[in-house]
Amino acid sequence: MRKKARETNGQSVVMRLRQAGLRPTRQRNELADLLFRDGNRHLTAETLHAEAVNRGIRVSLATVYNTLHQFTHAGLLRQVMVDATRSYFDTNTVEHHHYYYEDDGMLADIPGTDIDVGNVPDAPEGTKVSRVDVVVRLKRS
Amino acid sequence: MRKKARETNGQSVVMRLRQAGLRPTRQRNELADLLFRDGNRHLTAETLHAEAVNRGIRVSLATVYNTLHQFTHAGLLRQVMVDATRSYFDTNTVEHHHYYYEDDGMLADIPGTDIDVGNVPDAPEGTKVSRVDVVVRLKRS
DNA sequence: AGCTAGTTTAGAACAGTTCTAAATATCTTG
DNA sequence: CAAGATATTTAGAACTGTTCTAAACTAGCT
Ligand SMILES: [Mn+2]
Ligand SMILES: [Mn+2]
Ligand SMILES: [Zn+2]
Ligand SMILES: [Zn+2]
Numbered sequence: 001m002r003k004k005a006r007e008t009n010g011q012s013v014v015m016r017l018r019q020a021g022l023r024p025t026r027q028r029n030e031l032a033d034l035l036f037r038d039g040n041r042h043l044t045a046e047t048l049h050a051e052a053v054n055r056g057i058r059v060s061l062a063t064v065y066n067t068l069h070q071f072t073h074a075g076l077l078r079q080v081m082v083d084a085t086r087s088y089f090d091t092n093t094v095e096h097h098h099y100y101y102e103d104d105g106m107l108a109d110i111p112g113t114d115i116d117v118g119n120v121p122d123a124p125e126g127t128k129v130s131r132v133d134v135v136v137r138l139k140r141s
Numbered sequence: 142m143r144k145k146a147r148e149t150n151g152q153s154v155v156m157r158l159r160q161a162g163l164r165p166t167r168q169r170n171e172l173a174d175l176l177f178r179d180g181n182r183h184l185t186a187e188t189l190h191a192e193a194v195n196r197g198i199r200v201s202l203a204t205v206y207n208t209l210h211q212f213t214h215a216g217l218l219r220q221v222m223v224d225a226t227r228s229y230f231d232t233n234t235v236e237h238h239h240y241y242y243e244d245d246g247m248l249a250d251i252p253g254t255d256i257d258v259g260n261v262p263d264a265p266e267g268t269k270v271s272r273v274d275v276v277v278r279l280k281r282s
Numbered sequence: 283a284g285c286t287a288g289t290t291t292a293g294a295a296c297a298g299t300t301c302t303a304a305a306t307a308t309c310t311t312g
Numbered sequence: 313c314a315a316g317a318t319a320t321t322t323a324g325a326a327c328t329g330t331t332c333t334a335a336a337c338t339a340g341c342t
Contacts, residue, residue, distance in 0.1 A: 023288065023339060046329075060291050065330070084220075084228040085299085085329070099264075102271060116259040120277060121251065123240075128282035130243060134275050136261060141269035164308055164319065187298075201322050206299065226298070226330085 013076065020074035027059045031067050035077070040092040042080065042107040048089075082107060082135050097134035110136065154217065161215035168200045172208050176218070181233040183221065183248040189230075223248060223276055238275035251277060 013032045014024045022028065034052060035041065043051075049064040068089050071077040080088045082100045088107050097115050099108045115134055123129050154173040155165045163169065175193060176182065184192075190205040209230050212218040221229045223241045229248050238256050240249045256275055264270050 021288095025289065025339075027290070044329090062292080062331085063290055066290080079225075081225050082222055084222050084225070087225040087329080101268065110262065112262050115261055116257065117275060118257040118259060120256055123277070123279055123282075126282060127242065127279040129277055130280040131278045132275065133278065134258060134273065136264070136270055137272045137274065138264055138268040139271040141264075141267060162319095166307070166320065168321070185298090203300085203323080204321055207321080228298080 016074055016076060017070075020070070022070055022074065027057075027063050028067055028070075030057045031059065031064065032071070032076075035071070035091055040090070040109055042088050042090050042098075042109075044086050044088055080107060080133070082137075098136070100135050100137050101140075102137050103140045110134075157215055157217060158211075161211070163211055163215065168198075168204050169208055169211075171198045172200065172205065173212070173217075176212070176232055181231070181250055183229050183231050183239075183250075185227050185229055221248060221274070223278075239277070241276050241278050242281075243278050244281045251275075 013036060014029070017024055017028060017032075031048065031052065034048065034055070034057070035043075045061065045065050045068055048068070049059070049061045052059050052064065068077060072079055072089065075093060076091075078090045078093050080090050080098060082088065082098065083105060086105070090107075092109060095114075097110045099110055100106075101108070117132055117134060120129075120132065154177065155170070158165050158169060158173075172189065172193065175189065175196070175198070176184075186202065186206050186209055189209070190200070190202045193200050193205065209218060213220055213230065216234060217232075219231045219234050221231050221239060223229065223239065224246060227246070231248075233250060236255075238251045240251055241247075242249070258273055258275060261270075261273065
């Protein structure tokens with residue numbers, strides 16, 4: 001039986017890719033399946049590539065990088081900066097904040113009630129806020 | 142005339158280095174002078190190295206990296222993660238948050254009244270909060 | 283089927299950072 | 313202050329994550 005097209009924010013991924021002018025190729029479809037199959041994920045290009053290869057999906061690392069960037073530009077993913085040496089991609093694109101486990105380099109959404117960030121002064125002249133990121137860094141205790 | 146020892150948080154830098162078991166070498170002293178000479182700074186290893194060379198301070202890039210890490214471990218600096226490709230060091234070690242100018246890769250303290258971060262849930266079992274970072278990302282508008 | 287523009291890929295290149303191990307500087311002790 | 317022990321500096325190699333290149337391949341259109 002044919003796999004049902006996955007949905008994100010109501011629209012199918014294929015639809016959103018088309019709108020971004022991206023062809024739904026085998027690689028992009030299979031990566032999208034991996035990415036959006038189970039809930040919110042935080043992963044790096046190398047992690048995703050390993051997982052794909054592991055499941056028998058044939059795709060190059062270059063394509064994984066390309067795809068992650070394209071999905072990000074299409075608004076399907078969001079890039080999170082918490083570690084100077086790795087770039088994380090987040091399948092949760094609604095506004096939310098993160099725990100970063102410094103010891104094992106894991107990233108997770110902060111659950112429950114939203115964090116309030118108050119008292120942020122106006123953006124300086126000539127700029128506008130593109131995003132406010134809150135990262136709670138955790139250490140094993 | 143002899144340069145007066147610079148102070149940070151009351152103690153001289155040399156003193157704090159000694160306490161961290163670090164010898165006050167020419168390179169470390171000259172870098173400390175550059176770092177703490179004028180107010181709060183946000184810089185990368187390569188920036189600091191260029192600045193040093195520029196002022197005729199003879200020091201290798203490796204030593205700049207070593208020194209920045211050692212100063213960080215000694216609590217004289219703090220490392221800030223905002224860009225996946227560069228590592229910033231901050232001479233302001235008191236709790237504060239940042240503007241990040243995405244277009245030109247500049248980092249600045251958020252001035253004025255402190256930002257409130259409220260409603261942060263308790264740290265997960267077995268962990269403790271090592272730091273809460275707020276980064277307001279700005280775009281040219 | 284044939285054409286065209288978009289896509290994938292292996293591998294080279296790159297940037298920032300860390301490592302290595304030999305030379306040099308600092309500190310301690312006599 | 314000389315000698316020895318230990319810490320530091322350094323040039324350059326190595327490494328890591330990421331981007332680039334350009335040739336092979338594929339999707340979509342007629
Ligand atoms: Mn991009
Ligand atoms: Mn370190
Ligand atoms: Zn998230
Ligand atoms: Zn700062």
